[in-house]
Amino acid sequence: MQKSLSIIISLCCVFLISHSAVAESTAKLTLPPASLAKWYKPDNKRQVWLHTMFRLRRAMQAINDYADQNNQAGMQKWAEKLNKDYLKIADMIPEWKKEIKPALLPELQMFIDNADNKRVVATLNMIQRTCDDCHDTYQPLVTAIYRSPGYDDIKVKTVTGKPSDFADEMEALSIALNRVLIALDDNQQAIALQASKDLRTQLHQLGESCEQCHQEDPAPRERILGMATEQRLQSLQTSITNQQIKDSQKLMGEIGVNVCARCHNTHRTLGDLRKALLH
Numbered sequence: 576m577q578k579s580l581s582i583i584i585s586l587c588c589v590f591l592i593s594h595s596a597v598a599e600s601t602a603k604l605t606l607p608p609a610s611l612a613k614w615y616k617p618d619n620k621r622q623v624w625l626h627t628m629f630r631l632r633r634a635m636q637a638i639n640d641y642a643d644q645n646n647q648a649g650m651q652k653w654a655e656k657l658n659k660d661y662l663k664i665a666d667m668i669p670e671w672k673k674e675i676k677p678a679l680l681p682e683l684q685m686f687i688d689n690a691d692n693k694r695v696v697a698t699l700n701m702i703q704r705t706c707d708d709c710h711d712t713y714q715p716l717v718t719a720i721y722r723s724p725g726y727d728d729i730k731v732k733t734v735t736g737k738p739s740d741f742a743d744e745m746e747a748l749s750i751a752l753n754r755v756l757i758a759l760d761d762n763q764q765a766i767a768l769q770a771s772k773d774l775r776t777q778l779h780q781l782g783e784s785c786e787q788c789h790q791e792d793p794a795p796r797e798r799i800l801g802m803a804t805e806q807r808l809q810s811l812q813t814s815i816t817n818q819q820i821k822d823s824q825k826l827m828g829e830i831g832v833n834v835c836a837r838c839h840n841t842h843r844t845l846g847d848l849r850k851a852l853l854h
Contacts, residue, residue, distance in 0.1 A: 606852065607713045607720070608670035615721040624667065631660045631706070638683075638699055642692040650687045650695065658684070661702070674709050676702070720852055723845035729787055732780040734773050741784070748777050752831070759815070759823050767823070768815045775808040778834065799838050804830070 614624035634657035641649030658680050665672040679702050686694040726741040733739045733747070751774040758767035782800040789795045807830055814823040 604716060604852075605712055607717050608668055610668055610670060611717065612721070614667055627660050627663055627667070630656065634660065635699055635703060638687075639696060642695045642699075645690075645692060647687065647690055654684055654687055657702075671709065674705065676705050679705075716852060719845055719848040723849040724788060724842050725849060726846060729784055731784045734776050734780075736780075744777065744781065748774070748781070748835075751777055752827070752835070755811075756824070756827055759820055759827070762820070764815060764818060768812065771808070771811050771815055774830075775812070778804065778808070799834055799841075804834055807833070 611624065612618050614622075614627075616622060634653045637653035638650050638657065641647075641653065661675065661680060662677060664675050665677075679698055683695065683698045683702070686692075686698060729741040730738045731741055731744040733744065739747075751770055754770040755767050755774060758764075758770060778800055782796050785796040785800070786792075807826055811823060811826045811830070814826060
Protein backbone atom coordinates (compact mmCIF):
# COMPACT_ATOMS: atom_id res chain seq x y z
CA MET A 576 0.00 0.00 0.00
CA GLN A 577 2.79 2.41 0.96
CA LYS A 578 4.62 1.55 -2.25
CA SER A 579 1.51 2.28 -4.34
CA LEU A 580 0.95 5.54 -2.49
CA SER A 581 4.56 6.57 -3.13
CA ILE A 582 4.14 5.90 -6.84
CA ILE A 583 0.95 7.98 -6.98
CA ILE A 584 2.61 10.87 -5.14
CA SER A 585 5.61 10.71 -7.46
CA LEU A 586 3.40 10.79 -10.56
CA CYS A 587 1.47 13.75 -9.17
CA CYS A 588 4.73 15.61 -8.56
CA VAL A 589 5.87 14.93 -12.11
CA PHE A 590 2.53 16.17 -13.45
CA LEU A 591 2.65 19.35 -11.37
CA ILE A 592 6.24 20.11 -12.39
CA SER A 593 5.44 19.47 -16.06
CA HIS A 594 2.28 21.55 -15.87
CA SER A 595 4.19 24.39 -14.21
CA ALA A 596 6.89 24.30 -16.88
CA VAL A 597 4.29 24.44 -19.64
CA ALA A 598 2.46 27.32 -17.95
CA GLU A 599 5.66 29.31 -17.53
CA SER A 600 6.62 28.83 -21.17
CA THR A 601 3.24 29.88 -22.56
CA ALA A 602 3.29 33.16 -24.45
CA LYS A 603 0.22 35.36 -24.65
CA LEU A 604 -0.34 36.92 -28.06
CA THR A 605 -2.59 39.89 -28.68
CA LEU A 606 -4.11 39.51 -32.12
CA PRO A 607 -4.81 42.66 -34.14
CA PRO A 608 -8.43 43.77 -34.63
CA ALA A 609 -10.29 42.01 -37.42
CA SER A 610 -11.09 45.40 -38.96
CA LEU A 611 -7.46 45.67 -40.06
CA ALA A 612 -8.07 43.03 -42.74
CA LYS A 613 -9.98 45.40 -45.01
CA TRP A 614 -6.88 47.57 -45.40
CA TYR A 615 -4.67 44.69 -46.58
CA LYS A 616 -4.70 42.40 -49.59
CA PRO A 617 -6.71 40.55 -50.73
CA ASP A 618 -9.59 42.61 -49.25
CA ASN A 619 -7.89 45.81 -50.40
CA LYS A 620 -5.97 45.99 -53.65
CA ARG A 621 -4.00 49.12 -52.76
CA GLN A 622 -2.52 48.08 -49.40
CA VAL A 623 -3.91 51.29 -47.89
CA TRP A 624 -2.73 50.60 -44.36
CA LEU A 625 0.86 50.00 -45.39
CA HIS A 626 1.03 53.16 -47.47
CA THR A 627 -0.46 55.17 -44.61
CA MET A 628 2.26 53.86 -42.29
CA PHE A 629 4.95 54.62 -44.88
CA ARG A 630 3.69 58.20 -45.23
CA LEU A 631 3.64 58.65 -41.45
CA ARG A 632 7.24 57.49 -41.14
CA ARG A 633 8.28 59.78 -44.00
CA ALA A 634 6.50 62.80 -42.51
CA MET A 635 8.09 62.31 -39.08
CA GLN A 636 11.53 61.95 -40.60
CA ALA A 637 11.03 65.10 -42.71
CA ILE A 638 9.95 67.16 -39.69
CA ASN A 639 12.91 65.90 -37.68
CA ASP A 640 15.37 66.67 -40.50
CA TYR A 641 13.94 70.14 -41.10
CA ALA A 642 14.05 70.87 -37.36
CA ASP A 643 17.79 70.15 -37.47
CA GLN A 644 18.06 72.48 -40.47
CA ASN A 645 15.90 75.19 -38.83
CA ASN A 646 13.64 75.04 -41.90
CA GLN A 647 10.24 76.17 -40.65
CA ALA A 648 8.52 76.02 -44.05
CA GLY A 649 9.61 72.41 -44.46
CA MET A 650 8.26 71.50 -41.02
CA GLN A 651 4.96 73.23 -41.77
CA LYS A 652 4.49 71.27 -44.99
CA TRP A 653 5.15 67.86 -43.44
CA ALA A 654 3.26 68.60 -40.23
CA GLU A 655 0.10 68.91 -42.33
CA LYS A 656 0.79 65.51 -43.88
CA LEU A 657 1.51 63.97 -40.48
CA ASN A 658 -1.67 65.42 -38.98
CA LYS A 659 -3.79 64.01 -41.79
CA ASP A 660 -2.39 60.46 -41.71
CA TYR A 661 -2.03 60.16 -37.93
CA LEU A 662 -5.72 60.96 -37.43
CA LYS A 663 -6.63 58.38 -40.08
CA ILE A 664 -5.52 55.59 -37.75
CA ALA A 665 -8.57 55.90 -35.50
CA ASP A 666 -10.88 56.23 -38.50
CA MET A 667 -9.49 53.13 -40.18
CA ILE A 668 -9.20 51.01 -37.02
CA PRO A 669 -11.68 52.26 -34.38
CA GLU A 670 -10.35 49.70 -31.88
CA TRP A 671 -7.01 51.55 -31.87
CA LYS A 672 -8.46 54.95 -31.03
CA LYS A 673 -6.93 54.78 -27.56
CA GLU A 674 -3.53 53.78 -28.94
CA ILE A 675 -2.85 57.21 -30.44
CA LYS A 676 -2.56 60.64 -28.85
CA PRO A 677 -4.10 63.22 -31.19
CA ALA A 678 -3.62 65.95 -28.57
CA LEU A 679 0.07 65.90 -29.44
CA LEU A 680 -0.60 67.20 -32.94
CA PRO A 681 -1.70 70.77 -32.01
CA GLU A 682 1.22 70.90 -29.56
CA LEU A 683 3.60 69.97 -32.36
CA GLN A 684 2.05 72.62 -34.61
CA MET A 685 2.39 75.26 -31.88
CA PHE A 686 6.09 74.53 -31.41
CA ILE A 687 6.63 74.67 -35.18
CA ASP A 688 4.83 78.02 -35.36
CA ASN A 689 7.04 79.32 -32.55
CA ALA A 690 10.19 77.91 -34.17
CA ASP A 691 10.87 76.02 -30.93
CA ASN A 692 12.79 73.25 -32.65
CA LYS A 693 13.90 71.54 -29.46
CA ARG A 694 10.29 71.00 -28.38
CA VAL A 695 9.33 70.06 -31.94
CA VAL A 696 11.75 67.13 -31.75
CA ALA A 697 10.65 66.21 -28.21
CA THR A 698 6.96 66.16 -29.22
CA LEU A 699 7.79 64.23 -32.35
CA ASN A 700 9.52 61.63 -30.18
CA MET A 701 6.37 61.32 -28.07
CA ILE A 702 4.32 60.68 -31.21
CA GLN A 703 6.91 58.15 -32.31
CA ARG A 704 6.52 56.29 -29.02
CA THR A 705 2.81 55.80 -29.66
CA CYS A 706 3.76 54.20 -32.97
CA ASP A 707 6.48 52.08 -31.37
CA ASP A 708 4.18 50.84 -28.59
CA CYS A 709 1.64 49.64 -31.15
CA HIS A 710 4.35 48.09 -33.33
CA ASP A 711 5.86 46.22 -30.38
CA THR A 712 2.49 44.61 -29.65
CA TYR A 713 1.09 44.01 -33.11
CA GLN A 714 3.62 44.39 -35.92
CA PRO A 715 5.07 40.84 -35.94
CA LEU A 716 1.57 39.31 -35.85
CA VAL A 717 0.24 41.68 -38.52
CA THR A 718 3.20 40.77 -40.73
CA ALA A 719 2.56 37.06 -40.19
CA ILE A 720 -1.17 37.33 -40.89
CA TYR A 721 -1.33 39.85 -43.72
CA ARG A 722 2.10 39.89 -45.35
CA SER A 723 3.05 36.23 -45.24
CA PRO A 724 2.38 33.50 -47.79
CA GLY A 725 -0.57 31.15 -47.57
CA TYR A 726 -0.71 27.96 -49.59
CA ASP A 727 -4.25 26.67 -49.17
CA ASP A 728 -5.23 27.82 -52.67
CA ILE A 729 -1.96 26.88 -54.40
CA LYS A 730 -2.12 23.84 -56.65
CA VAL A 731 0.90 21.76 -57.71
CA LYS A 732 0.97 18.97 -60.27
CA THR A 733 1.94 15.48 -59.18
CA VAL A 734 4.53 13.29 -60.91
CA THR A 735 1.74 12.09 -63.21
CA GLY A 736 0.62 15.64 -63.97
CA LYS A 737 -2.56 15.68 -61.89
CA PRO A 738 -3.34 18.80 -59.78
CA SER A 739 -2.77 18.32 -56.07
CA ASP A 740 -2.81 20.31 -52.84
CA PHE A 741 0.40 22.11 -51.96
CA ALA A 742 0.76 20.40 -48.59
CA ASP A 743 0.35 16.96 -50.15
CA GLU A 744 3.08 17.66 -52.68
CA MET A 745 5.43 18.92 -50.00
CA GLU A 746 4.97 15.58 -48.26
CA ALA A 747 5.52 13.76 -51.56
CA LEU A 748 8.76 15.69 -52.10
CA SER A 749 10.00 14.71 -48.66
CA ILE A 750 9.19 11.06 -49.37
CA ALA A 751 11.01 11.16 -52.73
CA LEU A 752 14.08 12.84 -51.23
CA ASN A 753 14.33 10.32 -48.39
CA ARG A 754 13.70 7.44 -50.76
CA VAL A 755 16.80 8.47 -52.71
CA LEU A 756 18.89 8.68 -49.54
CA ILE A 757 17.63 5.34 -48.21
CA ALA A 758 18.31 3.60 -51.52
CA LEU A 759 21.80 5.08 -51.71
CA ASP A 760 22.55 3.96 -48.17
CA ASP A 761 21.31 0.43 -48.96
CA ASN A 762 23.01 0.32 -52.37
CA GLN A 763 19.70 -0.10 -54.26
CA GLN A 764 20.69 1.57 -57.51
CA ALA A 765 17.45 1.09 -59.47
CA ILE A 766 15.28 2.50 -56.69
CA ALA A 767 17.65 5.43 -56.13
CA LEU A 768 17.67 6.28 -59.83
CA GLN A 769 13.87 6.18 -60.18
CA ALA A 770 13.38 8.18 -57.00
CA SER A 771 15.84 10.82 -58.22
CA LYS A 772 13.89 11.08 -61.47
CA ASP A 773 10.65 11.49 -59.51
CA LEU A 774 12.30 14.14 -57.35
CA ARG A 775 13.44 16.02 -60.44
CA THR A 776 9.93 15.94 -61.92
CA GLN A 777 8.34 17.03 -58.65
CA LEU A 778 10.71 19.98 -58.27
CA HIS A 779 9.98 21.02 -61.83
CA GLN A 780 6.24 20.90 -61.11
CA LEU A 781 6.80 22.87 -57.91
CA GLY A 782 8.63 25.53 -59.92
CA GLU A 783 5.60 25.86 -62.17
CA SER A 784 3.54 26.91 -59.15
CA CYS A 785 5.85 29.81 -58.24
CA GLU A 786 4.20 32.17 -60.70
CA GLN A 787 0.91 31.89 -58.82
CA CYS A 788 2.44 34.27 -56.26
CA HIS A 789 5.51 35.69 -58.05
CA GLN A 790 3.67 36.88 -61.13
CA GLU A 791 5.90 37.86 -64.07
CA ASP A 792 8.95 37.61 -61.82
CA PRO A 793 11.34 34.79 -62.77
CA ALA A 794 13.96 35.66 -60.14
CA PRO A 795 12.51 33.70 -57.15
CA ARG A 796 12.21 30.48 -59.12
CA GLU A 797 15.62 30.92 -60.74
CA ARG A 798 17.29 31.41 -57.36
CA ILE A 799 15.90 28.20 -55.86
CA LEU A 800 14.80 25.99 -58.75
CA GLY A 801 16.82 27.46 -61.61
CA MET A 802 19.76 26.27 -63.69
CA ALA A 803 22.03 25.46 -60.73
CA THR A 804 19.43 23.10 -59.27
CA GLU A 805 18.77 21.51 -62.65
CA GLN A 806 22.49 20.84 -63.06
CA ARG A 807 22.69 19.22 -59.63
CA LEU A 808 19.71 16.99 -60.40
CA GLN A 809 21.26 15.92 -63.69
CA SER A 810 24.61 15.25 -61.98
CA LEU A 811 22.78 13.24 -59.33
CA GLN A 812 21.29 10.88 -61.90
CA THR A 813 24.68 10.48 -63.57
CA SER A 814 26.38 9.71 -60.25
CA ILE A 815 23.72 7.14 -59.32
CA THR A 816 24.02 5.49 -62.74
CA ASN A 817 27.80 5.28 -62.28
CA GLN A 818 27.30 3.92 -58.74
CA GLN A 819 29.18 6.85 -57.21
CA ILE A 820 27.48 6.64 -53.83
CA LYS A 821 29.47 9.31 -51.95
CA ASP A 822 29.16 11.80 -54.81
CA SER A 823 25.42 11.12 -54.99
CA GLN A 824 25.01 11.64 -51.25
CA LYS A 825 26.97 14.89 -51.43
CA LEU A 826 24.72 16.13 -54.24
CA MET A 827 21.65 15.22 -52.21
CA GLY A 828 23.02 17.31 -49.35
CA GLU A 829 23.53 20.26 -51.70
CA ILE A 830 20.00 19.91 -53.05
CA GLY A 831 18.63 19.76 -49.49
CA VAL A 832 20.43 22.97 -48.51
CA ASN A 833 20.04 24.98 -51.70
CA VAL A 834 16.47 23.97 -52.51
CA CYS A 835 14.60 22.70 -49.43
CA ALA A 836 16.26 24.76 -46.70
CA ARG A 837 16.48 27.93 -48.78
CA CYS A 838 12.83 27.73 -49.78
CA HIS A 839 11.70 26.87 -46.24
CA ASN A 840 13.69 29.72 -44.70
CA THR A 841 12.02 32.15 -47.08
CA HIS A 842 8.48 30.81 -47.10
CA ARG A 843 7.73 28.21 -44.47
CA THR A 844 8.41 29.91 -41.14
CA LEU A 845 6.05 32.83 -41.70
CA GLY A 846 3.62 30.63 -43.58
CA ASP A 847 3.36 28.20 -40.66
CA LEU A 848 3.01 31.07 -38.18
CA ARG A 849 0.25 32.61 -40.27
CA LYS A 850 -1.60 29.32 -40.39
CA ALA A 851 -1.28 28.85 -36.63
CA LEU A 852 -2.62 32.34 -35.93
CA LEU A 853 -5.57 32.02 -38.29
CA HIS A 854 -6.67 28.55 -37.27
